[in-house]
Amino acid sequence: MTGPITVIGNPVSPYVRKVLAVCRMKGVEVRIDPITPFRGDDAFAALSPLRRIPVWIEGDLTLCDSSIIVQYLEETRPAPSLWPDDPVQRARARWIEEFADTRLFDVLGWKLFFQMVVKPRTLKEPPERALIEKARDEEAPELFDYLESQIPAEGFLFGEVSIADFSLAPAFLNAQVVGVEPSADRWPRLVAWLARMEAETVLGPLNDLSRAFMTTPFARHRELLGEHGWAATEVSHDAGFARRGPMSPV
Numbered sequence: 001m002t003g004p005i006t007v008i009g010n011p012v013s014p015y016v017r018k019v020l021a022v023c024r025m026k027g028v029e030v031r032i033d034p035i036t037p038f039r040g041d042d043a044f045a046a047l048s049p050l051r052r053i054p055v056w057i058e059g060d061l062t063l064c065d066s067s068i069i070v071q072y073l074e075e076t077r078p079a080p081s082l083w084p085d086d087p088v089q090r091a092r093a094r095w096i097e098e099f100a101d102t103r104l105f106d107v108l109g110w111k112l113f114f115q116m117v118v119k120p121r122t123l124k125e126p127p128e129r130a131l132i133e134k135a136r137d138e139e140a141p142e143l144f145d146y147l148e149s150q151i152p153a154e155g156f157l158f159g160e161v162s163i164a165d166f167s168l169a170p171a172f173l174n175a176q177v178v179g180v181e182p183s184a185d186r187w188p189r190l191v192a193w194l195a196r197m198e199a200e201t202v203l204g205p206l207n208d209l210s211r212a213f214m215t216t217p218f219a220r221h222r223e224l225l226g227e228h229g230w231a232a233t234e235v236s237h238d239a240g241f242a243r244r245g246p247m248s249p250v
């Protein structure tokens with residue numbers, strides 16, 4: 001396929017950072033339309049029926065869902081591979097990606113970041129305190145315990161950095177900005193691995209871009225992309241006002 005590739009989605013989203021990390025690893029050039037899904041216009045809804053980001057547009061092909069997009073990237077640009085060679089390890093990496101996309105994001109994303117940042121700032125709705133407290137005090141520590149049992153003392157989950165690492169690590173930034181992060185006393189492997197992800201992989205600069213988005217008014221987001229080495233699309237799918245999608249939590 002020819003022509004420029006577009007990724008619709010704001011790098012504050014861990015799913016968008018997963019896709020952009022894979023693009024950087026594989027040397028795939030993309031242009032970004034950095035909208036928040038809640039402000040997507042009708043053209044966005046036509047491309048993304050669940051009104052979710054990321055969306056991948058390459059020629060006539062439109063793909064939704066980060067896992068589908070990164071699998072497509074792996075099949076069309078196989079080098080360097082981001083899945084372990086061994087089928088057993090490859091299956092484990094897929095499980096870690098599934099765990100990250102569903103349960104980890106449910107707690108760190110929807111119950112913490114969405115409640116504490118997106119609801120008050122973007123949707124102008126009050127956060128649900130009981131949900132936040134349970135996620136912070138009970139659910140997140142259980143997830144950290146599980147991950148502590150999976151993460152090696154050195155390197156990445158499957159030796160070389162892989163799709164498993166790029167699926168798991170991004171949501172920790174969203175939790176960190178609302179004051180939830182694993183402590184090195186209780187979860188030393190998890191904390192050391194997160195530091196390696198920031199310092200040694202393409203996730204570090206992507207997290208910097210995400211931090212800049214979180215602290216900069218929406219009107220400057222397209223410029224921010226250029227300042228961080230990414231191209232912006234000419235056209236935006238921003239509607240200028242926020243609304244929920246069909247899959248947004250209540």
Ligand SMILES: N[C@@H](CCC(=O)N[C@@H](CS)C(=O)NCC(=O)O)C(=O)O
Pocket residue numbers: 012013014015037038050051052053054064065066067101109244245246247248249
């Ligand atoms: N399974 C999807 C999840 C994507 C997702 O939930 N993205 C969030 C942003 S982090 C979103 O677009 N939420 C808007 C909504 O659900 O209304 C993927 O892997 O891409």
